[in-house]
Amino acid sequence: KKRVAVLISGRGSNMTALIEAAKAADYPAEIVAVIANKVDAGGLETAKAHGIAAHAIAHRDYPTKQAHEAAVSDALQAAGAEIVCLAGYMRLMSAEFVQAWEGRMINIHPSLLPLFKGLHTHEQALEAGVRVHGCTVHFVTAGMDEGPIIAQTAVPVLNGDTSDSLALRVLSVEHETYARALAQVASGKAVMQAGRTVFSD
Numbered sequence: 001k002k003r004v005a006v007l008i009s010g011r012g013s014n015m016t017a018l019i020e021a022a023k024a025a026d027y028p029a030e031i032v033a034v035i036a037n038k039v040d041a042g043g044l045e046t047a048k049a050h051g052i053a054a055h056a057i058a059h060r061d062y063p064t065k066q067a068h069e070a071a072v073s074d075a076l077q078a079a080g081a082e083i084v085c086l087a088g089y090m091r092l093m094s095a096e097f098v099q100a101w102e103g104r105m106i107n108i109h110p111s112l113l114p115l116f117k118g119l120h121t122h123e124q125a126l127e128a129g130v131r132v133h134g135c136t137v138h139f140v141t142a143g144m145d146e147g148p149i150i151a152q153t154a155v156p157v158l159n160g161d162t163s164d165s166l167a168l169r170v171l172s173v174e175h176e177t178y179a180r181a182l183a184q185v186a187s188g189k190a191v192m193q194a195g196r197t198v199f200s201d
């Protein structure tokens, strides 16, 4: 099984979904550490309750982005992490950090990329008037929300939707989408090559 660290900033429902999925005997990854960049990230307690090493490495406690990332790198190395999953990790990483993990770091984004990069994706979708929305799991590359796509799931936009109702519908498909995508990466069935995802079965 591949050793996976999950980086979070908040409640960690996607993190929890990965932890649950990884309990299956035939799942190709195990979650070995959870790291939050905020001390009050709710997901830290959830991770501990599952018996997983959980670390708060608050960016506020470090003088520079570089110093914070060095601390995160140390924790990843100490955990023996082979794959990094960003799950609601709301902090941009330096090009150096991204490059160090290229092909081995994945992220979930709450839109059907390449539409609606960045923040407030559900507001962006409502504003654009799309009738289909969803989530994307992708390899992390230097451009924000631009890396090669591994998995996507679509949901309908319904009449009367608010950004909250839409966010809930998207979240309800994020969890299984992320668990499926991580399995593909951990098993080597989805590989990043020359800026594309190459799939095999």
Ligand code: GAR
Residues within 6 Å of the ligand: 008, 009, 010, 011, 012, 013, 014, 015, 087, 088, 089, 090, 108, 109, 110, 118, 171, 174
């Ligand atoms: C999820 O909807 C995730 O897609 C989104 O934050 C939420 C985290 O929820 N990520 C981003 O917006 C990344 N820019 P969770 O903490 O319950 O998994």
